[in-house]
Amino acid sequence: MIELELKYELNNIxxxxxxxxxxxxxxxxxxxxxxxxxxxxxxxNFLRIRDEKRLEFKLFAGDTTHLFCNETDFELDELAxxxxxxxxILSSIDLKAVNNxxxxxxxxxxxxxxxxxxxKKNRTSYKYSDNSTISIDKVDDxxxxxxxxxxxxxxxxxxxxxxxxxxxxxxxxxxxxxxxxNEKQVNIGYVELYLLKYNLEAYNLGLYKV
Numbered sequence: 001m002i003e004l005e006l007k008y009e010l011n012n013i014x015x016x017x018x019x020x021x022x023x024x025x026x027x028x029x030x031x032x033x034x035x036x037x038x039x040x041x042x043x044x045n046f047l048r049i050r051d052e053k054r055l056e057f058k059l060f061a062g063d064t065t066h067l068f069c070n071e072t073d074f075e076l077d078e079l080a081x082x083x084x085x086x087x088x089i090l091s092s093i094d095l096k097a098v099n100n101x102x103x104x105x106x107x108x109x110x111x112x113x114x115x116x117x118x119x120k121k122n123r124t125s126y127k128y129s130d131n132s133t134i135s136i137d138k139v140d141d142x143x144x145x146x147x148x149x150x151x152x153x154x155x156x157x158x159x160x161x162x163x164x165x166x167x168x169x170x171x172x173x174x175x176x177x178x179x180x181x182n183e184k185q186v187n188i189g190y191v192e193l194y195l196l197k198y199n200l201e202a203y204n205l206g207l208y209k210v
Contacts, residue, residue, distance in 0.1 A: 002061060002152040004068040004165060008183035010144040013136055016177040020126035020134065029120050032191050033113040034202075044069075044207035045093045046191065047113070055079065055104060057089055061157065066187055066208045068152075068162050076104060116202055117194040132169070134178060142193050145186065148173060
């Protein structure tokens with residue numbers, strides 16, 4: 001599955017968003033991990049724990065603009081039954097696989113992973129279409145943002161196709177008055193925004209920049 005994401009920093013929450021169905025309102029806590037040498041973010045890969053419940057991978061898919069990535073997630077209480085898939089992913093991003101995997105701490109210990117960014121936000125998500133959502137986020141220490149996401153059921157995506165989908169999505173959002181023209185587009189994720197503010201060394205080593 002490919003996730004295509006557009007992020008904007010907001011001055012005001014667009015009124016038009018309220019006409020869409022709310023599908024989720026919750027506080028989310030994402031804890032991002034990396035090696036001491038920041039081997040993951042150097043290559044545009046991200047490993048995080050969401051809400052102390054899920055292990056999530058957001059992996060580089062050939063896009064250097066941070067527009068889309070490959071995303072896979074696993075419930076923390078089901079790591080053992082998904083150990084082969086998880087170990088395949090770990091190996092693909094040059095991390096060590098874990099024999100008899102049954103808890104996340106094993107992954108951290110064998111790969112010497114450490115927390116690089118705790119991202120806490122209050123999120124309200126709206127159903128924009130069958131495969132896209134609009135989320136309004138109040139992110140601790142960073143501000144208000146809007147994330148617009150499309151999930152694309154494919155294994156890979158060319159740059160030209162991603163740009164075509166992005167431009168069509170932006171056009172639709174403008175027609176729906178979700179985008180009003182006074183937003184600031186942000187081309188990096190919350191983790192990069194956090195590192196830019198709190199860990200400039202790690203930010204400078206990362207693949208994605210402002």
